[in-house]
Amino acid sequence: MSGARRTSWVVLVLGAVVFVVLAWVLIPWHPYPGGHLDLPDERDVFATEQLERMLAYSGAARWISRASLVVSLLVACVLGFTSLGRRLIARVPGPWLLRVVLAVAVVTLLGWVATLPFGVAIHRLQVRYGLSRQAWTPWLTDSLLNQVVGIVTTSLALLALFACIRLGRRWWPAVAAVLVAGLVVLASFVYPVVIEPLFNDFEPLPRGQLRTEVMAIAEREGVDLDDVLVVDASRRTTSLNAYVTGFGSTRRVVLYDNLVDSQRTAAARGAVLSVVAHELAHAKHDDVLVGTVIGAAGAVVGVGLLGVLLSSRRQDEYATPEGVPMLLAVFALASVLAMPVQNGLSRQVETRADVDALHATGDLESFTRLQHTLGVRSLSDPSPPSWSHWWFGSHPTTLQRIAIAHRVLD
Numbered sequence: 001m002s003g004a005r006r007t008s009w010v011v012l013v014l015g016a017v018v019f020v021v022l023a024w025v026l027i028p029w030h031p032y033p034g035g036h037l038d039l040p041d042e043r044d045v046f047a048t049e050q051l052e053r054m055l056a057y058s059g060a061a062r063w064i065s066r067a068s069l070v071v072s073l074l075v076a077c078v079l080g081f082t083s084l085g086r087r088l089i090a091r092v093p094g095p096w097l098l099r100v101v102l103a104v105a106v107v108t109l110l111g112w113v114a115t116l117p118f119g120v121a122i123h124r125l126q127v128r129y130g131l132s133r134q135a136w137t138p139w140l141t142d143s144l145l146n147q148v149v150g151i152v153t154t155s156l157a158l159l160a161l162f163a164c165i166r167l168g169r170r171w172w173p174a175v176a177a178v179l180v181a182g183l184v185v186l187a188s189f190v191y192p193v194v195i196e197p198l199f200n201d202f203e204p205l206p207r208g209q210l211r212t213e214v215m216a217i218a219e220r221e222g223v224d225l226d227d228v229l230v231v232d233a234s235r236r237t238t239s240l241n242a243y244v245t246g247f248g249s250t251r252r253v254v255l256y257d258n259l260v261d262s263q264r265t266a267a268a269r270g271a272v273l274s275v276v277a278h279e280l281a282h283a284k285h286d287d288v289l290v291g292t293v294i295g296a297a298g299a300v301v302g303v304g305l306l307g308v309l310l311s312s313r314r315q316d317e318y319a320t321p322e323g324v325p326m327l328l329a330v331f332a333l334a335s336v337l338a339m340p341v342q343n344g345l346s347r348q349v350e351t352r353a354d355v356d357a358l359h360a361t362g363d364l365e366s367f368t369r370l371q372h373t374l375g376v377r378s379l380s381d382p383s384p385p386s387w388s389h390w391w392f393g394s395h396p397t398t399l400q401r402i403a404i405a406h407r408v409l410d
Contacts (some may be wrong), residue, residue, distance in 0.1 A: 157180065
């Protein structure tokens with residue numbers, strides 16, 4: 001066994017052990033009391049017209065998205081695992097470093113063009129059902145900007161990986177594992193202040209009753225909250241949402257502006273506070289940091305697995321611009337295969353945030369009204385196919401969240 005292959009196996013095993021231990025210790029595996037949930041009938045939660053509309057949209061969107069994913073994987077695999085990708089990149093001129101970046105750009109943009117019809121179909125569907133209010137020009141601009149950000153970040157990661165391979169020889173998997181894990185942590189830390197402002201504008205939540213109530217919940221829950229931001233999400237979507245991003249000095253609690261604008265009555269404000277309490281629960285448990293650390297461990301596993309897969313090849317086959325398509329194909333397949341694990345962990349964390357929000361507000365009625373509203377506004381499937389939710393669902397379903405709420409507060 002070669003030195004690099006042996007090191008790869010060590011990195012793979014150690015990374016897997018650390019990942020399992022972190023997930024076991026940090027993920028809430030039993031976030032609510034009791035066992036099996038008795039889900040309400042979707043026809044008792046939503047009116048017939050609402051349910052028909054939700055199922056029509058979510059069914060169409062699901063299959064468009066799955067078809068797009070299949071096409072993107074096919075393009076990545078054809079470019080990566082046949083001679084086509086190598087021959088294509090061999091024609092790219094320029095210095096070595098520039099050719100790596102251009103190779104990433106070529107593969108990324110080919111995949112984007114191949115899946116663009118599906119993106120157009122999803123956007124048309126969202127506009128037709130009133131989920132999006134974004135015109136075609138800004139939509140295309142956002143899509144292209146996403147590709148540029150992806151090209152830049154992927155190029156930096158690959159250049160770092162190639163440097164480790166070329167300089168580390170036998171020990172490159174270990175060096176690359178440490179470097180990639182550090183990049184995952186750094187990316188999560190700087191994302192709120194470097195990437196998010198490219199797509200949206202943020203401003204502090206104005207002084208008033210909502211801000212006072214948000215700060216009061218934060219104080220009761222022991223969350224050190226310097227500020228709450230409002231993002232101009234309404235120029236893209238009609239959905240109501242909020243999120244926590246970053247950690248440490250870059251941590252932000254962000255509310256959609258259309259969520260803030262929805263609090264016209266006391267009942268509506270109760271639903272908004274349920275959303276805020278959910279996000280404050282994420283902040284209370286440092287869920288972004290936890291996800292980042294577990295993600296870094298997962299990246300170490302990925303580097304070890306990559307080293308094992310590539311150890312039978314010569315260095316000049318993959319640590320070159322011509323090797324970029326193959327590496328990107330491996331990354332694409334790995335990311336899809338990792339989705340059930342990633343989303344399974346996410347569902348547990350989101351469930352705990354719901355439970356904490358219910359305890360913080362003690363408002364079962366507002367929480368259940370919120371889940372109904374979110375379901376109707378986002379047109380999500382209240383009972384998605386089990387395989388689809390297991391693989392792609394990052395949150396509990398609407399019916400699960402309502403059942404959990406009754407379990408916690410009834």
